[in-house]
Amino acid sequence: xxxxxxxxxxxxxxxxVEDGLKSVGIVESPWLNDLLGYALKGGGKxxxxxxxxxxxxxxDYNLERxxxxxxxxxxxxLATLVHDDTIDNSSVRWGRPTVNKxxxxxxxxxxxxxxFAKAGDLAVSTEDMRxxxxxxxxxxxxxxxxxxxxxxxxxxxxxxxxxxxxxxxxTAALFVFAxxxxxxxxxxxxxxxQILRGYGHYLGIAFQIIDDILDFIGTEEEMxxxxxxxxxxxxxxxxxxxxxxxxxxxxxxxxxFQGGDKKENIKRATEMVCNSTIxxxxxxxxxxxxxxxxxxxxxxxxxxxxAVLTNLADFIVSxxx
Amino acid sequence: xxxxxxxxxxxxxxxxVEDGLKSVGIVESPWLNDLLGYALKGGGKxxxxxxxxxxxxxxDYNLERxxxxxxxxxxxxLATLVHDDTIDNSSVRWGRPTVNKxxxxxxxxxxxxxxFAKAGDLAVSTEDMRxxxxxxxxxxxxxxxxxxxxxxxxxxxxxxxxxxxxxxxxTAALFVFAxxxxxxxxxxxxxxxQILRGYGHYLGIAFQIIDDILDFIGTEEEMxxxxxxxxxxxxxxxxxxxxxxxxxxxxxxxxxFQGGDKKENIKRATEMVCNSTIxxxxxxxxxxxxxxxxxxxxxxxxxxxxAVLTNLADFIVSxxx
Numbered sequence: 010x011x012x013x014x015x016x017x018x019x020x021x022x023x024x025x026v027e028d029g030l031k032s033v034g035i036v037e038s039p040w041l042n043d044l045l046g047y048a049l050k051g052g053g054k055x056x057x058x059x060x061x062x063x064x065x066x067x068x069d070y071n072l073e074r075x076x077x078x079x080x081x082x083x084x085x086x087l088a089t090l091v092h093d094d095t096i097d098n099s100s101v102r103w104g105r106p107t108v109n110k111x112x113x114x115x116x117x118x119x120x121x122x123x124x125f126a127k128a129g130d131l132a133v134s135t136e137d138m139r140x141x142x143x144x145x146x147x148x149x150x151x152x153x154x155x156x157x158x159x160x161x162x163x164x165x166x167x168x169x170x171x172x173x174x175x176x177x178x179x180t181a182a183l184f185v186f187a188x189x190x191x192x193x194x195x196x197x198x199x200x201x202x203q204i205l206r207g208y209g210h211y212l213g214i215a216f217q218i219i220d221d222i223l224d225f226i227g228t229e230e231e232m233x234x235x236x237x238x239x240x241x242x243x244x245x246x247x248x249x250x251x252x253x254x255x256x257x258x259x260x261x262x263x264x265x266f267q268g269g270d271k272k273e274n275i276k277r278a279t280e281m282v283c284n285s286t287i288x289x290x291x292x293x294x295x296x297x298x299x300x301x302x303x304x305x306x307x308x309x310x311x312x313x314x315x316a317v318l319t320n321l322a323d324f325i326v327s328x329x330x
Numbered sequence: 331x332x333x334x335x336x337x338x339x340x341x342x343x344x345x346x347v348e349d350g351l352k353s354v355g356i357v358e359s360p361w362l363n364d365l366l367g368y369a370l371k372g373g374g375k376x377x378x379x380x381x382x383x384x385x386x387x388x389x390d391y392n393l394e395r396x397x398x399x400x401x402x403x404x405x406x407x408l409a410t411l412v413h414d415d416t417i418d419n420s421s422v423r424w425g426r427p428t429v430n431k432x433x434x435x436x437x438x439x440x441x442x443x444x445x446f447a448k449a450g451d452l453a454v455s456t457e458d459m460r461x462x463x464x465x466x467x468x469x470x471x472x473x474x475x476x477x478x479x480x481x482x483x484x485x486x487x488x489x490x491x492x493x494x495x496x497x498x499x500x501t502a503a504l505f506v507f508a509x510x511x512x513x514x515x516x517x518x519x520x521x522x523x524q525i526l527r528g529y530g531h532y533l534g535i536a537f538q539i540i541d542d543i544l545d546f547i548g549t550e551e552e553m554x555x556x557x558x559x560x561x562x563x564x565x566x567x568x569x570x571x572x573x574x575x576x577x578x579x580x581x582x583x584x585x586x587f588q589g590g591d592k593k594e595n596i597k598r599a600t601e602m603v604c605n606s607t608i609x610x611x612x613x614x615x616x617x618x619x620x621x622x623x624x625x626x627x628x629x630x631x632x633x634x635x636x637a638v639l640t641n642l643a644d645f646i647v648s649x650x651x
Contacts, residue, residue, distance in 0.1 A: 038474055040481035092443060096436040115417040115480055118439055119473045122413060122446070126469035129450060133463050141462060142454050148447035152440045153359055159436055160361035 012054060015320045018313050019062050022072055026058045029080045033127060044112060044120045048087055052103030052233060057082040057187045059321070060212075064191030064205045066314035068198070075194050078140055081131040082187045085144065088124035089151055089183075091117055096155075097242055104233040140190045147182035154178025163243035163266045165253070172250060173214065180220075181213025204305045208318060211302035216325050218295035221246035223328065225282045237275045240265060247291050248282045255287070292326070299326045333375060336641045339634050340383050343393055347379045350401045354448060365433060365441045369408055373424030373554060378403040378508045380642070381533075385512030385526045387635035389519070396515050399461055402452040403508045406465065409445035410472055410504075412438055417476075418563055425554040461511045468503035475499025484564035484587045486574070493571060494535065501541075502534025525626045529639060532623035537646050539616040542567035544649065546603045558596045561586060568612050569603045576608070613647070620647045 016023060034045040058079040065075050093099070094107040095117040101107065109117035125148065132144040154175045161167060161175075188209030192202040223232055224239045225248050239246050240262065245253070249262050261281065265274035282288060299322045306315050337344060355366040379400040386396050414420070415428040416438040422428065430438035446469065453465040475496045482488060482496075509530030513523040544553055545560045546569050560567050561583065566574070570583050582602065586595035603609060620643045627636050 038478060040477045041474060044477070092439055096439055114435075116477065118413055118417055118442075119477050119480065121439075121443075123470060123473040123477070125443070125446060126466055126473060129466045130463075130470065133459070133466060136459060138454070138457060138459075142451075145447055145450045145454060149444060149451065152444040152447060153362060156361045156365070156437065156440050156444070157359060159440065 010320055010324060012324060015317060015324055016059060018317055019059060019066075022062050022075075023055060023059060025072060025076060026055065026062075026079050026083070029076055030083060033080065033084065041120075041123065044108065044116060045123075047111065048091060048108055048120060048124065051087070051090075052105070053083070053087070055083060056216075056321075057086050057183060060184060060187040060209060061191040063314045063318055063321070064188040064197075064209075065195035066312055067192075067195065067201060067205075067310050069196040071195065074135065075191065077131040077134045078190050078194060079187075081128040081144060082183060082190070084124045084128040084131065085147065085186075086183055088121045088128060089179075091124065092121040093155070095121070097238070099234065099238070101229075101234050104230075135194065137194060139193050143186050143190050143193070147186045150178040150182040154182075158244055161245070164245075165263060165266055167245045167250060167253070169247075169250060172245070172247060176214055176217040176221075177210070180217040181210050184209040184213030184216070201309055204308055207305060208302045208322075211298045212322055212325065215295045215298035215302060215322070218247055218291060218298065219326055219328050222248060222288060222291045222295070224248075225279050226288055237279055240275050240278055241271065247294065248287050249278065251287045251290060252278060252281055255285075295326050299323070331641055331645060333645060336638060336645055337380060339638055340380060340387075343383050343396075344376060344380060346393060346397060347376065347383075347400050347404070350397055351404060354401065354405065362441075362444065365429065365437060366444075368432065369412060369429055369441060369445065372408070372411075373426070374404070374408070376404060377537075377642075378407050378504060381505060381508040381530060382512040384635045384639055384642070385509040385518075385530075386516035387633055388513075388516065388522060388526075388631050390517040392516065395456065396512065398452040398455045399511050399515060400508075402449040402465060403504060403511070405445045405449035405452065406468065406507075407504055409442045409449060410500075412445065413442040414476070416442070418559070420555065420559070422550075422555050425551075456515065458515060460514050464507050464511050464514070468507045471499040471503040475503075479565055482566070485566075486584060486587055488566040488571060488574070490568075490571060493566065493568060497535055497538040497542075498531070501538040502531045505530040505534030505537070522630055525629055528626060529623045529643075532619045533643055533646065536616045536619035536623060536643070539568055539612060539619065540647055540649050543569060543609060543612045543616070546600050547609055558600055561596050561599055562592065568615065569608050570599065572608045572611060573599060573602055576606075616647050620644070 030049050034042065034049045036042060036045065061079040061082055062075065090102065091108050094102055095109040095114050099107050100110050108120060129144065132141050157175050161171065185206055188205040189202060192205045221239065224236060224246065227236055229235055240249060243266065245262065252260050253262050261274040261277035265271065303319050303322050306318055309315050351370050355363065355370045357363060357366065382400040382403055383396065411423065412429050415423055416430040416435050420428050421431050429441060450465065453462050478496050482492065506527055509526040510523060513526045542560065545557060545567065548557055550556055561570060564587065566583065573581050574583050582595040582598035586592065624640050624643050627639055630636050
């Protein structure tokens with residue numbers, strides 16, 4: 010299934026999110042207008058707002074109450090991307106120049122800060138204390154995860170445990186915010202809320218593993234950003250971990266981190282991942298997380314959204330093919 | 331009066347803030363511990379927590395209720411400084427290397443983000459919706475003000491109006507958060523709350539003007555950072571504005587912005603400001619704002635904090651001598 014087919018049942022509400030985001034970009038300050046307009050018009054899949062909307066479909070669905078939060082989670086996501094690209098000095102995202110490339114590091118940092126504040130502002134406007142608290146958790150976790158990543162960059166002592174900790178923080182935390190907040194704002198009973206929270210968490214992990222596979226086997230065109238960028242930044246993801254586990258004495262990741270030729274070793278690592286069962290093994294791990302994400306959905310009310318959540322999980326893990 | 335004399339009546343509570351900030355620095359993540367410890371041990375005057383405490387002294391004072399917010403305003407301040415120094419690539423703050431200098435741009439951006447989130451988390455823990463909303467306002471204003479500053483850098487068309495807009499955003503907004511939140515959390519009647527809000531706003535303006543004078547006439551030792559750094563970054567502050575108003579045809583700011591020698595023109599501008607009445611005129615403007623800040627304090631209950639707020643305002647505008 011294509012994403013637009015999966016989104017079909019909530020298409021109208023996603024348009025409302027899109028319109029809301031557009032209105033965030035219209036401010037009095039001319040110096041902010043262009044930046045916001047550019048950042049908000051990216052090529053994102055609006056996956057997090059979709060998760061928020063879908064998670065709100067099981068009980069008392071109210072788009073008006075939901076909308077600020079669905080916008081907040083996307084703004085939070087965009088803010089972290091803008092800061093990430095700035096930190097990594099990335100040039101391309103969604104197949105176009107990054108904010109830092111077009112406007113420079115200075116404005117990119119400030120734009121990220123503004124987006125964080127605006128996300129907070131929107132979350133606060135829900136006047137739901139639990140939702141407000143939920144929003145701040147990911148921001149602390151994301152920065153913590155990114156700092157953990159920065160601290161471990163180019164280090165050979167890496168564990169799967171550390172990898173899963175990092176991706177829980179940097180990716181799954183925001184998925185959890187989307188699903189749990191959607192549940193909370195639709196007066197979902199606690200047991201169902203926890204099911205949706207769990208779905209968000211496991212789906213976030215699966216999503217990031219697939220992203221990390223694509224960084225090895227994708228093309229720049231598919232990804233909208235350069236391939237092999239994780240290793241280039243010294244970030245060890247699951248495929249690289251498996252490579253190191255398989256060839257502990259001698260492998261291109263080790264050579265790279267010990268100062269070997271960058272281009273040559275990244276190319277070699279990519280080839281070794283692509284031409285081995287590592288890709289499939291990573292996919293199997295992601296697939297297990299997809300299963301964990303969906304296994305309790307059957308205990309939610311039998312609404313259309315339940316099938317959509319499953320379809321979305323399937324879409325996310327099938328992106329790698 | 332020295333600052334420690336002024337602070338004497340609230341010294342015990344400021345120690346509680348300091349201890350609270352220290353505890354923020356103790357987290358499980360080793361990669362975050364060092365960074366936080368360093369950032370929190372700076373040489374700041376803890377002016378904003380002091381303003382929060384003093385503003386809470388007129389009605390139902392409750393330190394326990396106040397503490398998270400008093401810490402939040404300082405963390406917010408520190409977060410903006412960490413990002414500012416990163417953006418400006420500054421090397422020295424409080425007479426020691428900046429976070430970006432010690433740990434690099436990447437970690438400095440993330441540390442700032444973490445501090446923002448932690449500030450939000452603390453504000454949320456007050457469970458006071460007005461305080462939570464008040465906290466997000468400055469962050470949007472600060473980034474808006476900084477972006478306005480970045481957009482106008484090295485441009486000759488500058489107005490006093492634009493200058494006051496910028497410093498309202500980037501400095502006064504956080505002062506307002508401190509005083510208004512202190513009032514709100516001590517159940518201050520709305521009329522008195524507005525007096526304290528106004529005090530915070532005008533004092534913030536006065537404070538920034540004095541800071542901007544000191545950037546011309548101070549020494550690196552006094553300031554804990556290099557002198558003339560505003561002009562070096564193309565930022566036009568009140569003294570530079572007055573210089574341009576006085577010599578519209580030919581002045582070192584114009585020469586600098588038109589590509590003239592950096593060192594030479596900054597030196598010349600500094601000399602012209604120091605050897606003219608401009609310093610005094612700027613001080614008079616700051617002094618007017620100090621008066622505006624204090625003029626309504628007489629309508630607050632006659633508590634010791636009233637005199638302390640006046641002393642603090644006097645201290646702030648007398649820093650220039």
